[in-house]
Amino acid sequence: MSTPHRRPFRFHIIVFLAPATIVYTLFMIWPLADTLRLSFFDADSAGVRSFVGTENYETLFGDERWSSQFWNAFVNNFIFFAIHMAVQNPIGIMLAALLSMPALRLRNTYRTMLFMPTLLSVVIVGFIWQLILSPIWGVSSSILDAIGLGSWFAPWLGLESSALVTLSLISVWQYVGIPMLLIYAALLAIPDELIDAAHVDGTSGWNIFWKIKLPLILPTIGVISILTFVGNFNAFDLIYAVKGALAGPNFSTDILGTFLYRTFFGQQLQLGDRYMGATVATMMFLIILTGVCLYLFVIQRRMQRYEL
Amino acid sequence: MLKQSIQRGLLVAGASAIALGLSAGTASAQDVTLTIESWRNDDLGIWRDTIIPAFEAQHPNINIEFAPTAPTEYNAALNARLEGGTAGDLITCRPFDAALALYDLGHLAQLNDLEGLNSFSDVAKSAWQTDDGSATFCMPMASVIHGFIYNADAFNELGIEAPETEEEFFAILDVIAEDGGYIPLVMGTADQWESATMGYQNIGPNYWAGEDGRLGLIAGDHAMTDSQFVEPFATLARWSDYLAPGYEAQSYPDSQNLFTLGRGAIYPSGSWEISLFNSQADFEMGAFRPPVQNAGDTCYINDHTDIALGMNAATEHPDEARVFLEWVGSPEFAELYSNSLPGFFSLSNHAISLEDPLAQEFISWREQCEETIRSGHQILSRGTPNLWNEMWGVSANVINGTMTPEEAATQLQDGLASWYEPQQ
Numbered sequence: 001m002s003t004p005h006r007r008p009f010r011f012h013i014i015v016f017l018a019p020a021t022i023v024y025t026l027f028m029i030w031p032l033a034d035t036l037r038l039s040f041f042d043a044d045s046a047g048v049r050s051f052v053g054t055e056n057y058e059t060l061f062g063d064e065r066w067s068s069q070f071w072n073a074f075v076n077n078f079i080f081f082a083i084h085m086a087v088q089n090p091i092g093i094m095l096a097a098l099l100s101m102p103a104l105r106l107r108n109t110y111r112t113m114l115f116m117p118t119l120l121s122v123v124i125v126g127f128i129w130q131l132i133l134s135p136i137w138g139v140s141s142s143i144l145d146a147i148g149l150g151s152w153f154a155p156w157l158g159l160e161s162s163a164l165v166t167l168s169l170i171s172v173w174q175y176v177g178i179p180m181l182l183i184y185a186a187l188l189a190i191p192d193e194l195i196d197a198a199h200v201d202g203t204s205g206w207n208i209f210w211k212i213k214l215p216l217i218l219p220t221i222g223v224i225s226i227l228t229f230v231g232n233f234n235a236f237d238l239i240y241a242v243k244g245a246l247a248g249p250n251f252s253t254d255i256l257g258t259f260l261y262r263t264f265f266g267q268q269l270q271l272g273d274r275y276m277g278a279t280v281a282t283m284m285f286l287i288i289l290t291g292v293c294l295y296l297f298v299i300q301r302r303m304q305r306y307e308l
Numbered sequence: 309m310l311k312q313s314i315q316r317g318l319l320v321a322g323a324s325a326i327a328l329g330l331s332a333g334t335a336s337a338q339d340v341t342l343t344i345e346s347w348r349n350d351d352l353g354i355w356r357d358t359i360i361p362a363f364e365a366q367h368p369n370i371n372i373e374f375a376p377t378a379p380t381e382y383n384a385a386l387n388a389r390l391e392g393g394t395a396g397d398l399i400t401c402r403p404f405d406a407a408l409a410l411y412d413l414g415h416l417a418q419l420n421d422l423e424g425l426n427s428f429s430d431v432a433k434s435a436w437q438t439d440d441g442s443a444t445f446c447m448p449m450a451s452v453i454h455g456f457i458y459n460a461d462a463f464n465e466l467g468i469e470a471p472e473t474e475e476e477f478f479a480i481l482d483v484i485a486e487d488g489g490y491i492p493l494v495m496g497t498a499d500q501w502e503s504a505t506m507g508y509q510n511i512g513p514n515y516w517a518g519e520d521g522r523l524g525l526i527a528g529d530h531a532m533t534d535s536q537f538v539e540p541f542a543t544l545a546r547w548s549d550y551l552a553p554g555y556e557a558q559s560y561p562d563s564q565n566l567f568t569l570g571r572g573a574i575y576p577s578g579s580w581e582i583s584l585f586n587s588q589a590d591f592e593m594g595a596f597r598p599p600v601q602n603a604g605d606t607c608y609i610n611d612h613t614d615i616a617l618g619m620n621a622a623t624e625h626p627d628e629a630r631v632f633l634e635w636v637g638s639p640e641f642a643e644l645y646s647n648s649l650p651g652f653f654s655l656s657n658h659a660i661s662l663e664d665p666l667a668q669e670f671i672s673w674r675e676q677c678e679e680t681i682r683s684g685h686q687i688l689s690r691g692t693p694n695l696w697n698e699m700w701g702v703s704a705n706v707i708n709g710t711m712t713p714e715e716a717a718t719q720l721q722d723g724l725a726s727w728y729e730p731q732q
Contacts, residue, residue, distance in 0.1 A: 047412075047413045047414070065692070065693055065723070065726065130557075130559075133557065134554075134557065134558075134562065135552070135553055135554020135555075135557055135558065136552065136554065136558060136562055136566060137562070154554075155553075155554035155555070155556045155557035155558075156557070157498070157557045158496075158497065158498050158554065158555070158556025158557030158558070158708075159556055159557075160708075160710055243498075244380055244499065244500075245380070245381075245384070246500055246697070246700065246701065248497075248498065248499075248500050248701070248704065249497065249498075249500075249556065249704060249705070249708060249710070250701060250704070250705050250708075250710060250711075251701070261384075265384035265385075265387065265388060266383055266384050266387060267383070267384065267694075267697055268380070268383055268406075268501070268694075268696060268697060268700075269383070269402070269404075269405060269406050269684070269685065269689040269694055269696045269697065270689070270692070270694035270696075270697050271383075271387065271406070271409050272384060272387050272388075273692075274391075
């Protein structure tokens with residue numbers, strides 16, 4: 001018997017890893033690192049760049065004008081996130097539970113229809129809802145009229161009190177398909193024997209959902225929550241498509257994404273400031289990082305998992 | 309999910325950029341293509357069908373491509389493209405500080421030696437010069453005049469006439485509102501800039517005596533909280549009773565459509581709407597200038613130096629770009645531009661004849677009234693917070709009733725004083 005060969009170096013591992021590593025480094029890691037670096041610089045009117053330490057952060061939090069805008073955007077963003085958590089995810093779970101009922105017919109049709117808005121461009125979604133809710137051309141006021149609730153109609157997208165909630169609900173409408181599909185897949189993965197055994201033991205359908213299915217899909221709900229969190233604190237497109245970079249009325253729909261855009265790229269006569277923009281972007285990164293870490297180290301560790 | 313869609317978008321964009329690059333490479337070597345950056349996407353057809361063919365007929369080796377961006381995105385998009393080195397050869401210049409900043413950063417070339425500049429007055433050129441007037445960096449193209457456009461058929465039907473004074477203005481608004489057939493004033497606050505541009509800057513010069521008020525602010529002699537700057541806000545607040553229900557969510561295109569569909573009576577705006585309205589409205593239109601306080605008062609109009617053309621300092625074809633800019637300063641261009649875009653009045657000294665009656669009405673005010681430009685544009689929008697941006701917000705808030713005229717003026721003054729020395 002010969003001694004075992006040393007295995008030849010497995011070059012294919014590098015070959016297979018390379019594309020993702022290169023693309024990810026080039027388009028994600030490097031820009032992120034450069035943004036962090038940029039936030040410590042500033043430029044004078046001739047465009048000469050100099051290192052200023054934490055001055056940009058001091059401006060962002062110390063200057064009342066900057067800080068009030070930042071905290072306004074932060075609070076709005078949190079409301080935006082809270083509405084998604086309170087509306088989108090429960091509805092998603094409910095739809096998934098309904099879809100997984102064995103007695104349901106035309107299941108694939110419903111699934112496709114419910115998922116359809118997620119596939120639409122956010123510009124189209126914004127445009128459609130602007131038209132539906134428009135006080136001039138929209139159908140919502142005539143529908144409300146038809147059922148005798150005409151006086152309830154208001155130009156929701158134009159009022160400071162309701163614009164943010166309305167936009168959040170539009171976003172919920174668009175993305176509800178994602179939690180629905182993830183939960184649906186998790187529900188399908190629960191073995192039938194488990195449910196059958198519960199039936200044999202005389203458990204009601206209601207109890208089966210709350211006591212058996214829900215604990216089993218909790219990890220998926222956790223994943224959805226963190227996806228929603230990251231998605232919402234990165235959100236920008238819907239607000240920009242509907243309200244523009246000034247996120248009116250009176251900045252009531254301003255979230256961190258639109259605040260970043262305004263700062264970085266400028267707005268009308270205001271020129272963009274890429275150094276303050278990088279500062280805002282870094283803060284967004286830190287906020288998201290904090291949220292994800294909280295989830296990973298506090299919530300996920302305590303979550304109970306069951307071997308199926 | 310969001311990330312994925314962005315990644316997908318990038319992929320598509322990348323692929324199409326490669327395709328574009330390939331097709332550009334096949335163009336013939338001698339022919340030069342110049343791209344014009346502009347925010348006037350409404351004018352795409354006029355540039356393509358009228359202006360560019362007229363130039364290309366004389367200069368067969370220069371191709372011009374007009375590539376506009378939406379007005380609200382123009383500055384941001386242009387700055388990003390200039391930084392990234394992908395901007396067009398010719399840059400449509402916003403007046404004053406926006407263009408000046410681009411010049412200071414070295415993005416716009418100096419154009420002092422262009423012959424065509426001699427046919428413009430100093431006032432016309434001032435919007436595109438350094439503060440000391442030593443360098444000019446854009447060839448002035450046109451100004452726009454603020455005012456009110458009205459549905460003349462509706463006015464005839466209701467037996468009312470264009471108002472002279474503010475009292476008459478609100479009197480006819482009451483008549484229209486009482487009749488109920490038309491929306492008295494067609495304007496929305498959703499996009500914010502209309503409230504400042506078509507509202508505050510439209511009626512304001514009559515209160516702050518045009519240049520006196522504007523230059524006074526720059527010199528620090530007047531403050532935004534002085535009564536002549538607060539009163540126009542108070543008048544603006546009264547407008548809300550005459551706007552369409554739900555005006556808070558009414559966008560600029562909504563307003564344009566409402567008026568051209570004949571559902572409104574008066575459209576506060578400016579001469580830049582004329583060509584679009586001519587093509588869309590099938591009723592007679594008239595125009596009246598911002599009403600004065602008392603009959604016989606001197607009237608002031610906002611004749612805003614709005615648009616000019618400069619050269620990207622990084623262009624690969626500076627000679628050809630200069631040829632085009634010289635042509636922009638010629639009488640031929642002045643005539644062609646003013647008539648194909650009625651409402652954009654050439655700033656040059658060339659004698660031109662205007663054919664459009666509505667445009668004639670607007671330009672006739674230059675004889676009757678004192679002229680000024682928008683108060684927020686020169687110097688005062690250099691810092692943060694930006695006075696012009698803030699004017700958008702507070703004007704909309706005042707009309708929406710979420711801010712009093714005094715609060716609005718105080719916010720503007722505080723913002724200005726926070727960085728502008730003469731106001732401190």
